[in-house]
Amino acid sequence: MKRTNTATWLEKYNRWQIKVQKDGQRRTFTCSTPGRTGQRKCHAKADAWLDDNIADSNARVNSLFADYLKTLQETTSKSNWVKIQSFGKNWILPAIGTRKICDVTEQHLQSIINKGYAKGLSKKTLTNLKATITSFFKYCRKRKATTLLPEDISIPKGACSAHKQILQPEYLYKLFHSDITTWRGKPIVDPLIYAYRFQVLTGLRPGELLGLRWKDIRGNEVFVSQSINVYNEITTGKNENAIRHFFMSETATVVLQHQRQISHTERIFGDTDPQKYRKSWQRYCRANDIPQITPYEMRHTFVSIAKNLSEGQIKPIVGHSQNMDTFGTYGHEVNGELQKTAQQLNALFLEILEG
Known part of the structure; x- marks a missing residue:
């Protein structure tokens, strides 16, 4: 069935509206998107309902x-x-x-x-x-069960982001100058100390960190292609931007060299799963009087330390997307820019770590 009328803009209600009829049943469709885009969306809703192919509309x-x-x-x-x-x-x-x-x-x-x-x-x-x-x-x-296209539902403006903590400089200094944790009440060298340090130096997600293999390291370049989720499953990562590569800073390279001396597994930081990693990090924080931030907040720490650099430099490292802006849509890698970012990151961390 074809629609013969068009949607009209209701100024009082600030929305488009169209009324259509099929088989004796009358329906009203609206869209609050202004301009011709909103009118087209309103028409699309009505046209979809008028389509006779809806076959499962009574399903619960x-x-x-x-x-x-x-x-x-x-x-x-x-x-x-x-x-x-x-x-x-x-x-x-x-x-x-x-x-x-x-x-x-x-x-x-x-x-x-x-x-x-x-x-x-x-x-x-x-x-x-x-x-x-x-x-x-x-x-x-x-499934042809409905024509409802809920593009107008919205998040209330008063919704607040969850509070995140980061490692402030004094605690970053501790992280890079103490490798001691406790196990059953006794001090030991933390077997994951280089994992903590590498994560905060690179901004990797915890699952990405634990999924890294030695074959993913080529010179001082890191290729992120898999992640370990909370169920210890190997995945391709959080989203399409998760698969990426970047150059390590000199400090991160040194940390990885230390890890190589004690690693005997395909995965750089062993077969540790995210839950064990989190518990190990919490023990380390308690042993060194460091605030109990989460492993994911070490990623926030990296971004906070690097915030004086441009978004165009940082987003490719952490695997963040940008929605149709200059950096996200038209920004392409220029030869040498990733190496330059690595050098700048190294200088920022050395300023803190050398006291």
Whole structure:
């Protein structure tokens, strides 16, 4: 069935609106995106509903979500689908699980986000919840169960980012001047001391650090191609930007040389999994009176130390993306710039470590 009318802008409600009818049933579609882009989105919603191919609109959300989760279990890592399973169990299904998919509106989905905000979820967690909702409804559209495209659900502006700590200079100094930890009440040399130091010098994610193999080191260049998740599974990393390469600073190179003298495994820092690494780091912090930051916050420490450098220098090292800006879309590697970054990073750390 073809649409014959067009969406109109309702100034009072600050949104586009279109009403269409099919088989005696009338539906209203809206979009709050201004300009012709919003009008096109509004038309797309109406056109999708008018399409006669919708075949599973009476299915219940909880049944569809179970199928969606099964698909993820077959195609993604456990660390990914477990998070989505948790969002479904704790937030999505309690709100709309018993509803027919055809009865779910964007307001139902926005209410899920709003409830999470009211319960104190961080901005990052709310963003991940929204991404789960969006991905689930994309799956449902592919199943021809709904035409709902929830692009207008939003994170409340008051949502706060979770507080992160870093190692301040005095504690960085301790990290590079003490290799002692405790084991069963006795002082010993920490077998992972060079892992801690290498992570804070390179900004690697904990899983990336533990996934590094000696064959990933070519001269003073590091090639990141795999990661170890919390379930000790080998993955390709957090996202497409996780696979990358960078040049080590001179200080990081020296740390790796020390590790090579004690390493006897394919993976540089042995077969340590993220949970053991975290516990080992916590013991080291207690033994050296260092604040209990997480291994992931050592990545934050790296970025904080290097923040006087440009984003164009740092983002390729830590594997961060940029959304359609000059650096992210048009910035390409120039021969020699990664080596220059390594030299500048080395100078920043030496200033702290030499006192």
